[in-house]
Amino acid sequence: MHHKMADNTLQPVQLAAFLDKASQFGHDTALLMNGEEAVSFLTVDDLVQISRWFCNAGEQEKAMRLRTFFNPAIAARSRLGQGMHDRGEAFAFAGAALEEGDHYGLSRHMPFHVKVVSVLTKVIKRDETWDVSVRGAVWGLDDMEELYVALNIGTLILAPGARLVVRGNVFSLLCQRVICMPGDGDSSAAYHIGILPTPFSVDFGYGPHDGAHGMAGRNGRNGNNGREAVVERTLLGYRLQAELDPAEMNGENGEDGGPGHNGAKGRNGGMAKLAELTFRQVEGRLTVFTQAGKGGDGGNGGNGGDGGNGGVGAPGHTLIRGLLPRGANGHGGKGGDGGKGGNGGNGGLSSNIYITVPEADMHKVTRTALPAEAGRGGAGGRGGRGGIGPDGISAAHGDPGSNGMPGRSRPAAVILLNGQV
């Protein structure tokens, strides 16, 4: 089904606001008016500048934000490293004062690394996704640095199934006019704007998102067969060529299997960061979605190693001196215990999302915020099989490892629409 492209013209006040923001970003307004899209990767020296570029709220709105900024989910992490970032964002987006101790911590992140985009008219085609995220590699940074993305759009036209997403950047969108074209039932998109998590964990751990499976335990060595008596023939049958201790004729017991290694812990899910979405005019129904990343699954515990088989007793002989009985067979080694499953990672953290639209358009906005799912605990490893003696009797099998604990789900982001929860 074809949709008639919407009229994308802006009112003069909207156009002026667009050009004003573009000028702040240092973008060439003439080129923008010619339809070009301007993208800059900048560094910003202080948080005041960040606030001026990223926060499009007035002082009254900021004050209102501040009253609920430190909601229980945000307050709970105030003592983590993220707490300092939260307070910095409260300063930039909600007019909070910075705590004295945070100045030093925030200075480690300065200058701030920012991607700014201006475009007069942006059309996201049917079922396409415009991912505006930025990663540290642009500036030669690792992925752990906090990065910022600001979009300045005149008219944003979202065809059916179209999405605009940001993954794990502090995000500001100033859009003078958004046009959400009605779906036709074929669209797979459930939202238009996605505030999504970093595509990697930002916890202090190491390794892959899903915990590595534990290695299997070492199999026990098979017991050596008993030492055979060296005999020589004589006129009367056999005699020992060299004396030996009859105990040496016994087969050795198999070695016990080694324990399986524990599965690694799943990493915490990626973090969805603060976003401010400002629309001066909304046409059609607009859905904003957010969910931080799922915690990684714990790795399965390694299986216990199998016990070694028992050695065979050496054969006996009829010697001139008498009967030399055969050696006893060795017992099988015990199977190794299975490794413990790794614990699942916790769901990712989320920050507040602020949506500002004209009062008359509030009913057109749908907000969906889901909790971040916890990772599953890894399964405990299987106990190793007991070794088997030459008599066919099996030694005890190893005990299975315990399953890992699932991680904790983390609360959904709070999405405030014009200051309302």
Add this chain to the structure above:
Amino acid sequence: MATTLNFYERAERLGHSVEALKGGQAIISSLMIPDIDRLKEVLGGDVTEPVLREKRLRDLFGDKLVSPAEDDGSETAILNRVQRFIYGNDPLSDLDRQRTKHLFPFEVKAASYPDQRITEKWDLTDKGPVVLNIGKLTLEDGGYIVIHNTALTFYADVIERNGSAKTQSMYDINILGATGATGCTGSAGNEGGVGGPGVNGQCNAEPGKRGETGQRGATGGTGSPGGDGLPSLAASIMIGKSIGGSTQQLHIMTRSGTGGAGGIGGTGGKGGRGGVGGDGVTCGCDGTNGGNGGNGGDGGRGGTGGSGGNGTDANGNIVIKVPAEEAAKIITHRFAAPAGIGATGGPGGEKGEGGDGGREGKHHSRGSRGGGGVPGNEGPRGQQGAKEGQPAVIVLDKE
């Protein structure tokens, strides 16, 4: 069985059917000897004259000291007294009869061949004594007889030798010991222990420390010594009438058991892996570098090769009874049994791998992997066995 007995008379004493033999059949049987007296009859009953029995005993086993049964219950002493009972004139004490009772029924392999033609190796080795009764034996070109570590009583009326054994170091009749068992390969050395991990970094900008060097792999186990050779045993070879054929000669050789080769030394243990470098730490929004991994340990030296076993002296002589006019056709050969060779040393162990670098703290670098160790050296060769084995004495008894 005296050599004056003919082929059929000898066969009859072994319980073989004369009728079947006259029909051209060969008969091979296992005689289950019920007691020591019957064993004496089968193996030593062919000579009844006490003087001749005493001579044969000396020829076969030499002049050995005899210890009383009450004083010496060793296998060697028992065997000595039993040999004197079977081939000589000594009685066997009740004590020795009791000591040997568990060996019966005792199996002796007996075979009668009216006309046996050999074109390749004929190995008579068996688990018990062998009594071979042949009318006419033809050793064709490439044919020869060997017997290892087995007592032999051999009768043949006529032997014809055409050509030669055509096998290096083999003659027409070869009374041999057996080579001792090869030693087992030494056990592999254990892998060196993993180096200890470096200490983790600290939030005062201390990076993770370097991991410790892995331990040297253990030296491989010494190969076990080769077994001593197994001796050649007494053999009585009785030729009743003639030696003919294209060569008009019969070569009889003896060599007792060669010492077995030593076992190869065990492989040296692999060097231990270097310790993991200490992790850097993440302190708020910053961190420290991970420590470098420790170097891998050196590979262990290969184990010493096992020493060779000793050659073993013959345990019984060879008596060849032949008509006087044929005696010049018997050519005898006696060789010492060499000692076993020492085995090569085990290969050196692999070098240990360097440990992984410690993990990085936030915004910092992971430590680098440690270097590898040095591979171990090959172990020294084992020593040759200390002693050669003396061959049996060959006694030519011309009738």
